[in-house]
Amino acid sequence: xxxxxxxxxxxxxxxxxxxxxxxxxxxxxxxxxxxxxxxxxxxxxxxxxxxxxxxxxxxxxxxxxxxxxxxxxxxxxxxxxxxxxxxxxxxxxxxxxxxxxxxxxxxxxxxxxxxxxxxxxxxxxxxxxxxxxxxxxxxxxxxxxxxxxxxxxxxxxxxxxxxxxxxxxxxx
Numbered sequence: 001x002x003x004x005x006x007x008x009x010x011x012x013x014x015x016x017x018x019x020x021x022x023x024x025x026x027x028x029x030x031x032x033x034x035x036x037x038x039x040x041x042x043x044x045x046x047x048x049x050x051x052x053x054x055x056x057x058x059x060x061x062x063x064x065x066x067x068x069x070x071x072x073x074x075x076x077x078x079x080x081x082x083x084x085x086x087x088x089x090x091x092x093x094x095x096x097x098x099x100x101x102x103x104x105x106x107x108x109x110x111x112x113x114x115x116x117x118x119x120x121x122x123x124x125x126x127x128x129x130x131x132x133x134x135x136x137x138x139x140x141x142x143x144x145x146x147x148x149x150x151x152x153x154x155x156x157x158x159x160x161x162x163x164x165x166x167x168x169x170x171x172x
Contacts, residue, residue, distance in 0.1 A: 032136075032146040032166020039072030039080050041147070041165035043106065050074050057143045057169040059087075068135070068143065070167055077109030077117075080162065082133050082147060090138060095131040095149045097123040104131065104149045106160050120151035120160040127152070131162070144168045 034040045037052035050072025060067045066087040073079035084093050085101035093102045103122060110116040122130045131149025138144075147165040152158070 032144065032168070034144075034166040034168040036168050037170055039070070039165070039167045039169070041080060042163045043078070044160055048074060048078060048080065050080070054079075055167075055169055057167075057171045059171060068138075070133075070143070070169060072167065072169070073107075077107075077111050079105075079107045079109070080165070081105045081107070084133065084135070087135075090135045090145075092132050092134045094129050095122045095127075095133070096129040097125060097127045099123075102133065104133070104147070104151060104162070106151050106162055118153055118155065120153045120158070122149040122151040124152040124154070138171070141171055142169065143171050 032040075035052075038055055039048075039050040041048045051074060054074075055072035057071070058069045060069075065085065068084040068087045070082040070084075071079065082104045083102070087093075093099075095102055095104055100123070105122075106120045108118045110118075124130075127150075130151070131147065133145060133147040133149075135143060135145040145167055147167070148163045149165075151160050151162060153160070
């Protein structure tokens, strides 16, 4: 009987450790630090914060599939866009060349010469996994989460590292 009790306690302890060691990331992680209606990130180490009036999210349902679009831009003509095709609820969605249904774009608009604007995209050919977007919470009116990605400019091959990203957007 003592052996049974000890075995039972060991199994119980292992189950308890298993349940308490689950990552928060499994459900999309925390909501990040973005203020209501904004997208924030570091772009190559420099701060990016979108304006509330130029930031939003949308949800489209067609053909049995849901698409979430997230976007935010600032006063300097910089913008971050993310699209999650086949969205199926809060969780982690990878930017990967093997999953073209989830993608991100960073844009630097040249106001004085729009034809000279630059765009960096993720994923790109032979990129592998270059980041992820984690949706932590979605209601009928709001969506929150975090993201990071490496994006490539197809014009010159340069890479932009977008880190510490979070969004807290009104869902239109």
